[in-house]
Amino acid sequence: MSSTVQQFPPFREPQSDHAHDDHGHGEHHEPNFWQKYIFSTDHKVIGIQYGFMALCFMLFGFGLMLFMRWQIAHPGVPVPLFGPLLAKILGQPAAGGAISPELYNSFGAMHGTIMVFLGVVPLAFAAFGNYVVPLMIGAPDMTFPRINMASFHAFFLGGVVMLVSFFIPGGAAQAGWTSYSPLATTIPTNGQAFWLVGMVLLITSSLLGAVNFIATIIQLRAPGMTWMRLPWFVWAQFVTAFILLLAFPPLEAAGVLQLMDNVAGTSFFLPTGLAVGDQLVDRSGGGSPLLWQHLFWFLGHPEVYVLILPAMGIVIEIIANNTRKPIWGYKSLVYSSLFVGFLSFIVWAHHMYLTGMGQKIATFFQATTMIISIPSVIILTCMFLSLWGGSIRINTPMLFALGFLPMFGIGGLTGLPLGLAAADLYLHDTYYIIAHFHYVVAPGTIFALFAGVYFWFPKMTGRKMNEFWGRVHFWCSLAFMNIVFMPMFAQGIKGMLRRMSDGAVNYSAARVPNAIDALPGSVMQLNGVILWAAICLGIAQIPFIINLFWSIKHGEKVGTNPWGATTLDWQTPTPPPHGNFAHEPHVVRGPYEYSAPNHATDFTPQDEPESSSAPLNSNAHH
Amino acid sequence: MEIPYTVQARPDTGLYNAKLGIWLFLASEVMLFGGLFSAYVLLRVGAEPGMWPHGWLNVTLGTINTLLLALSAITTLLAWAACKVRDFTKFKIFHACTILLALTFLGIKSYEYHDKLIHYEIKLNNGTFADGHLVEKSPDFDLAKKTGTVTLHGHIVTDEKELMDLRSPEAKSAKHEEVTVAATDIKSMGNYGPRHNTFTAIYFTLTGLHALHIFGGTLVIFYFWAFGGAMWKTDPERFTNRIEVSGLFWHFVDLVWIFLFPVLYLT
Numbered sequence: 001m002s003s004t005v006q007q008f009p010p011f012r013e014p015q016s017d018h019a020h021d022d023h024g025h026g027e028h029h030e031p032n033f034w035q036k037y038i039f040s041t042d043h044k045v046i047g048i049q050y051g052f053m054a055l056c057f058m059l060f061g062f063g064l065m066l067f068m069r070w071q072i073a074h075p076g077v078p079v080p081l082f083g084p085l086l087a088k089i090l091g092q093p094a095a096g097g098a099i100s101p102e103l104y105n106s107f108g109a110m111h112g113t114i115m116v117f118l119g120v121v122p123l124a125f126a127a128f129g130n131y132v133v134p135l136m137i138g139a140p141d142m143t144f145p146r147i148n149m150a151s152f153h154a155f156f157l158g159g160v161v162m163l164v165s166f167f168i169p170g171g172a173a174q175a176g177w178t179s180y181s182p183l184a185t186t187i188p189t190n191g192q193a194f195w196l197v198g199m200v201l202l203i204t205s206s207l208l209g210a211v212n213f214i215a216t217i218i219q220l221r222a223p224g225m226t227w228m229r230l231p232w233f234v235w236a237q238f239v240t241a242f243i244l245l246l247a248f249p250p251l252e253a254a255g256v257l258q259l260m261d262n263v264a265g266t267s268f269f270l271p272t273g274l275a276v277g278d279q280l281v282d283r284s285g286g287g288s289p290l291l292w293q294h295l296f297w298f299l300g301h302p303e304v305y306v307l308i309l310p311a312m313g314i315v316i317e318i319i320a321n322n323t324r325k326p327i328w329g330y331k332s333l334v335y336s337s338l339f340v341g342f343l344s345f346i347v348w349a350h351h352m353y354l355t356g357m358g359q360k361i362a363t364f365f366q367a368t369t370m371i372i373s374i375p376s377v378i379i380l381t382c383m384f385l386s387l388w389g390g391s392i393r394i395n396t397p398m399l400f401a402l403g404f405l406p407m408f409g410i411g412g413l414t415g416l417p418l419g420l421a422a423a424d425l426y427l428h429d430t431y432y433i434i435a436h437f438h439y440v441v442a443p444g445t446i447f448a449l450f451a452g453v454y455f456w457f458p459k460m461t462g463r464k465m466n467e468f469w470g471r472v473h474f475w476c477s478l479a480f481m482n483i484v485f486m487p488m489f490a491q492g493i494k495g496m497l498r499r500m501s502d503g504a505v506n507y508s509a510a511r512v513p514n515a516i517d518a519l520p521g522s523v524m525q526l527n528g529v530i531l532w533a534a535i536c537l538g539i540a541q542i543p544f545i546i547n548l549f550w551s552i553k554h555g556e557k558v559g560t561n562p563w564g565a566t567t568l569d570w571q572t573p574t575p576p577p578h579g580n581f582a583h584e585p586h587v588v589r590g591p592y593e594y595s596a597p598n599h600a601t602d603f604t605p606q607d608e609p610e611s612s613s614a615p616l617n618s619n620a621h622h
Numbered sequence: 623m624e625i626p627y628t629v630q631a632r633p634d635t636g637l638y639n640a641k642l643g644i645w646l647f648l649a650s651e652v653m654l655f656g657g658l659f660s661a662y663v664l665l666r667v668g669a670e671p672g673m674w675p676h677g678w679l680n681v682t683l684g685t686i687n688t689l690l691l692a693l694s695a696i697t698t699l700l701a702w703a704a705c706k707v708r709d710f711t712k713f714k715i716f717h718a719c720t721i722l723l724a725l726t727f728l729g730i731k732s733y734e735y736h737d738k739l740i741h742y743e744i745k746l747n748n749g750t751f752a753d754g755h756l757v758e759k760s761p762d763f764d765l766a767k768k769t770g771t772v773t774l775h776g777h778i779v780t781d782e783k784e785l786m787d788l789r790s791p792e793a794k795s796a797k798h799e800e801v802t803v804a805a806t807d808i809k810s811m812g813n814y815g816p817r818h819n820t821f822t823a824i825y826f827t828l829t830g831l832h833a834l835h836i837f838g839g840t841l842v843i844f845y846f847w848a849f850g851g852a853m854w855k856t857d858p859e860r861f862t863n864r865i866e867v868s869g870l871f872w873h874f875v876d877l878v879w880i881f882l883f884p885v886l887y888l889t
Contacts, residue, residue, distance in 0.1 A: 140623050143639040211646045219627050219639050249650045253657030260827055265817035268661065268824070272670070286673070286820040291664050295657055579623030 041145035042578055046152050047131030048460065051453075054123035057159060058446075059541070061114035064107045066534055071099040072503030073531040093171055104501035105174035106191060110162065112177025113195065116303065117202050118159050120441060123449050124310035125244070126155070126209055129237045132456060133213065135569035135576060136231050138222025138585040138607070143215040151208035158201030165194035176499065178300065181269030181292040185261045186276045196259045203252045206244045213241035222568070222607075224587035229606065231567045231591040232333050236313030239341035240306050247302035247345065254295035261287075268292075290355060297348035305344045307441055308408070309337060311448035312379055315401045318455050319383055321565050322398040323390030324602050326592040329382040336375035336382075343372040353421045354428045362421045369419035376412060380405065396470030400451030403478050404444060411439030414489065429499070432492025435485045443481040450477075453548070458562045462574045463555030469543040476540035483533035487526040494523045503527050564603045566593050571605050629860045644867045648874050655878055658828055662885065665820045675821045676889070677788035678814075680734060684887040687730050691876045694723035698843075698869045705862040710854055713865070717847045720872070724840040731833055738814040738822065742774055743785065745809040752778050752803050753785055756813075765805055772811070773802045825886055832882060835875045842868050 031040075040046060067086070070079050076098055079086060083097020093103040130148070134141055142148045165172040170189025173179065184192050217238050221230075230238075257268040265283065269292040272285030320327040327333070349357065349365040383405055392398070414436045417423040427433060450473070458464050496504045496519055505511055509518040561570040568587070572580050585607040593604040631638045666674055697719040704712035737755070744752040754776015763770030777796050779785060787793060812818060816826040846864055853861045 141625060143625060143627075144643060145625070147643075207647075207650055210650070211643050214646055215639055215643045218635055218642060219632050219637070220625070245646060245650045246653050249654035250657030250660075253654050253661065256827065256831065257658075257661060260816060260823060264815075264823075264826075266823035266827075267817070267820060268665070268827075284817060284819045284823075286665070286669060288664055288668050291661055294664075295661070298657070 039149060041141075041149050043130045043134050043142045043145070043148060044460075044576060044580075046148050047127050047129070049152050050122050050130060050155070051127035053156065053159065054119050054127055057114050058119035058123070059545075061111050061119055062538060062541075064111040064114070066538060067099055068104060068107050068111065069527075069531045069534045071104050071501060073527040075502040075505050090166065090171070099501070101501040102171065102174060105176075105499075106166070106172040106189075108499060109173045109176050109179070109195070110166070113162065113173070113199075115441075116177065116307070117199070118155075118162065120307050120445055120449070121206070121303075122155060124314075124445060125206070125213075125237065125240055125306060126151070128310060128314065128449075128452050128456070129209075129213055129240075131460070132569055133234055133237050134216060134220065135459075135572060135580060136234050136567050137217060137220060137225055138568045138581065138587065139216060139220035140579045140581065142212050143219055144212050147208050148212050151205045151212065154201050154205035154208065158198045158205060161194055161198035161201060165191045165198070168194065178296055179258065179292075180296075181258060181261065181287075181289050182271070182274055184258060184292075185270060186274075186281070190262075193259060193262050196255045196262065199255050200252060200259075203248045203255070206248055210241040210245040210248075213237060214245065217241075222585045222587055225568075225606075226587075228331070228334070229587055229590050231313075232316045232327065232330065232337075233310075233313035235334050235337050236309040236316075239337045240309045243302045243306050243309075243341055243344060247299045247306075250295050251299035254292055257295075258292065290352075290357060293352050293355060294349070297351045298345075300351060301348040302344040304437075304440070305340055307445050309340070311404070311445040312337075312383075314448045314452040314455070315383060315404050316386075317565075317567070318397045318401040318451050319386050320592045320594065321455075321563050322393045322395065322401070323386055324393065324564075324594045325386070325390050326590075326594060327382065328385040328388070329378075330590070330592065332378055333382050336378040339375040340372060340379075343368060343375070347372055350419055350421075350424070353424045359421075366419060366421050370416075373412070373416065373419070380409060380412070395454075396465070396467055396474060397451045397455035399471065399474045400447045400454065403474065404447045404451065407439060407443035407447060407478075407481070408445075411436060411441075411444050414439065427492060429497055430492035431488040431496045431498055434498050435488035435492060438485050438488075442485065443478070447477070450474075450544070455563070456569075457548075457551065457555075458558050458574070459569060460575055461552050461555065462557065463551055464558050464562060465551040465555055466547050469547045473540060473544045473547070476543075477537065480533045480537035480540055484530050484537060487530055491519075491523050491526055494519055496523060561605075564601065566603045566605050567591050568606055571607055629857070629863060638863060640863060640867045641870075644870050648870065651874060655828075655831075655881075658824075658831070659881070659885070662824050662828065665824060669820065672783050672786060673819075675786050675788075675819070677793070678821065679825070679887045680737070681887050683730055683734055684883055687727050688879065688883050690723045690727045690730075691879050694720045694727075695873055695876045697723065698872045702862070702865045702869050705858070705865050708858060710851075714847065717843055717865075721840055721844055721847065724836055724843075728833060728836060728840075731829065735826075738826075741814040742772075742811060743782075743814070743818070744772070744774070744803055744811045746778075746803065746807050747809050748807070750778050750780050751782055751785065752776065752801050754798060754801060757800060763805060765808060765811060768806045768808075771802050771804050772808075773800055775800055777801065828882055828886070832875065832878055835878070839868070839872050839875050843872065 037045065037049070040049075067079060067082070070077075078097035079099065083094070086094040086099075087097045090103065093100045093106075099107070130142070162172075168190055170191060172189075172191040173184070173195035174187050174189060175184035175192060179192065179195065217230075217234060257266075260266040261268050261270060267283045267285050267287040269289050270281065270283050270285055270287045271289060274281045274283065274285060316327055316333065347365060347368045349361060350369045353362050353365075387402075414432075418427055418433060418436060454465055454470055495517055496507070500506075504519055504524070507515070507519050508524050509515075509520050510524070512518050558574075560572065560574040563570070568585055571585065573582065586609075587606045588608070588610050589604065589606055591606060593606070595602045596604050625639070626632070627637075627639050629638060631641075635642070697716045701713050701716035701720065704710075704716060740756045742752075742754065742756055746752060752774055754774035757773040757775050759772045760770040763772055776798050778801060779796075784793065814822050816823045846861075846868060850861055850864075853864075
């Protein structure tokens with residue numbers, strides 16, 4: 001009886017205190033829609049839930065950005081097509097369909113927040129991690145399936161709170177995704193309080209997820225899956241989980257303190273004698289604005305590695321699979337990821353060179369920042385060297401993975417001047433920095449995430465996504481991403497500041513012809529170029545969206561292991577049933593045994609028994 | 623499907639899943655309270671000279687609360703040990719003590735909060751300060767309309783700094799009596815709530831968050847205490863693990879208090 005019951009209904013802990021089965025014995029219990037898709041404890045369903053939500057949020061965050069780009073290119077001009085809609089939904093801040101500076105600010109703050117905390121991290125860490133990690137290590141599920149479900153629900157609630165904040169009087173948070181105090185407390189909107197409550201929920205979600213991931217990787221590895229046989233993707237997720245576990249709580253502390261500032265009238269981050277609009281603020285003062293920045297960036301910088309490590313993990317898996325040879329420098333990759341994880345905790349103040357925290361501190365953080373580039377370069381070098389001498393198989397996942405390499409390279413190398421205090425003083429808060437971190441995250445991480453979607457889609461559905469439209473998606477995205485972000489380097493070097501709702505018109509040579517270093521017309525014209533490139537980038541995502549949904553039903557049918565991969569995630573039935581593996585896998589070799597000599601196929605799965613290659617060996621001798 | 627190592631330890635790690643999980647969770651809790659303690663340090667070293675309060679909290683009550691939590695740590699340990707030797711009655715007794723001790727702690731804590739919330743500092747128009755516990759506001763008291771009077775049990779000082787160090791001999795020898803102030807004489811008035819200054823702010827935040835942890839821990843322990851009988855009968859090992867894991871959390875919360883007490887009460 002137990003085997004049939006355990007087949008399908010949502011996971012229930014054996015002998016749990018209130019799980020007495022008093023409905024029909026042996027009856028095949030089909031889970032209803034709610035049990036299957038909303039209150040599921042299956043890591044694969046939760047992974048897909050995360051992935052779907054994250055993709056929706058990313059599209060939404062992208063939409064906010066389009067409105068901002070319109071405002072930058074055409075300050076004060078009503079938004080075409082969507083303007084009346086915006087005015088209808090948001091009222092006063094979008095009066096006449098134009099974007100007011102307040103609305104621009106809240107779109108800016110929410111674009112950053114949504115993209116980082118509701119888009120990329122949930123997709124990279126929670127979605128791919130949830131779906132793939134237990135499969136890769138040969139586990140039946142996560143260690144704590146119900147906590148896993150709670151994690152998604154906290155994430156969902158956090159997202160709802162963030163979205164609701166657009167509709168409250170005064171609108172959503174306007175102090176940037178970094179929410180610097182005292183600005184975050186003195187702006188007259190409750191949006192910031194919503195932002196903070198939303199963040200506390202999201203932090204709770206990632207905390208539950210991180211505990212679950214680490215415990216799963218430590219406890220539920222299949223027999224024979226030693227640490228050095230883990231696919232590097234698992235290592236990357238492992239380090240990421242530790243970063244989330246230890247770096248997020250200080251931001252939660254900061255969030256609680258800022259919430260007290262905003263709601264209970266305390267002065268944690270408000271200095272003595274703070275005046276707003278020539279009026280002394282009725283607060284005790286005595287707080288420290290710098291304290292917020294320290295606590296924020298203590299999360300904020302490790303967060304960068306939360307964004308990039310899972311993406312690198314995806315790229316490594318796809319490169320190994322499509323070059324059909326072992327990844328170059330597996331051990332270097334493992335130790336580099338650990339080193340990055342550790343060092344990411346002591347570089348945070350390189351975001352604060354301009355705050356006047358002192359040169360000695362700046363020098364320290366400048367040194368650690370230069371040091372952390374070493375393991376990152378090692379990882380990227382391993383990726384490049386893995387391509388060397390490979391007979392590379394080009395398909396959509398591989399194209400995105402290959403696109404990741406130079407794009408992340410540009411993002412990483414342009415970060416070096418920002419890590420050096422002297423150069424950063426000039427470049428800080430300009431469009432240069434926007435270009436830099438978007439190169440890391442947008443054509444960097446997001447390309448890797450697209451690669452992951454195309455790569456694991458056959459595992460999730462049993463069908464491949466359309467190859468032609470996948471390539472259209474890739475080439476158009478690559479072209480327009482670069483047209484969007486490359487000009488921003490030039491704008492930033494010319495001194496164009498970020499966070500200006502008028503697109504820097506007030507600093508243009510056209511407006512102030514006699515000013516020294518006024519922005520020339522050529523720099524201002526780039527705003528128009530970027531706007532149209534961004535719109536085209538949006539259009540380039542349409543093939544992806546259609547392809548994603550169309551292929552679920554109509555994609556090319558494939559077997560369990562269409563890419564000929566070695567890792568355990570491809571040695572399960574497709575899509576994997578609840579409990580994942582028909583038999584507990586026994587791992588006998590490393591993760592990247594491609595093109596092993598004397599083997600019938602050019603890949604040797606991690607759990608293929610040793611003996612099966614032996615007769616083949618003797619065959620070769622005959 | 624069954625998740626491995628939910629009850630028995632995995633041989634190579636020596637841990638069952640929940641034990642590893644709770645240690646990871648506690649690591650993140652260390653970072654949470656670590657962030658708040660470093661906020662405390664930065665606020666304190668950044669305070670203007672003479673403006674960081676000393677002796678504002680009742681050391682006797684703080685000491686009693688410390689002892690209560692220390693005792694509850696012992697009863698928690700004994701409750702787990704009782705489960706280990708399969709003595710459910712003893713478990714019931716010890717964890718009943720834990721719950722009572724925790725509730726007493728919370729009771730004392732709320733009394734201390736109440737004491738701060740009825741403690742007022744009034745800035746008077748003549749530049750002096752009336753400071754003390756609220757005795758009564760006259761029925762027509764309205765600061766905005768400047769009507770009525772307010773009566774405090776306390777004293778009037780000329781410099782706010784005199785209110786900062788209550789451990790000083792001057793502060794200890796100050797005579798406290800009923801002081802009645804007319805609303806027309808009042809410039810501003812506020813209690814010793816979180817917004818009073820950065821000390822009360824961090825005091826309420828730290829102890830409030832800690833009290834929430836105490837409350838949550840008590841709820842969990844109460845749940846096992848009241849409804850754990852069924853699992854005890856079917857799977858005592860699993861139940862014992864749950865008591866161990868909740869006990870680890872409880873010890874952590876006690877430990878946080880061991881840091882909070884000297885930092886807030888004794889310095």
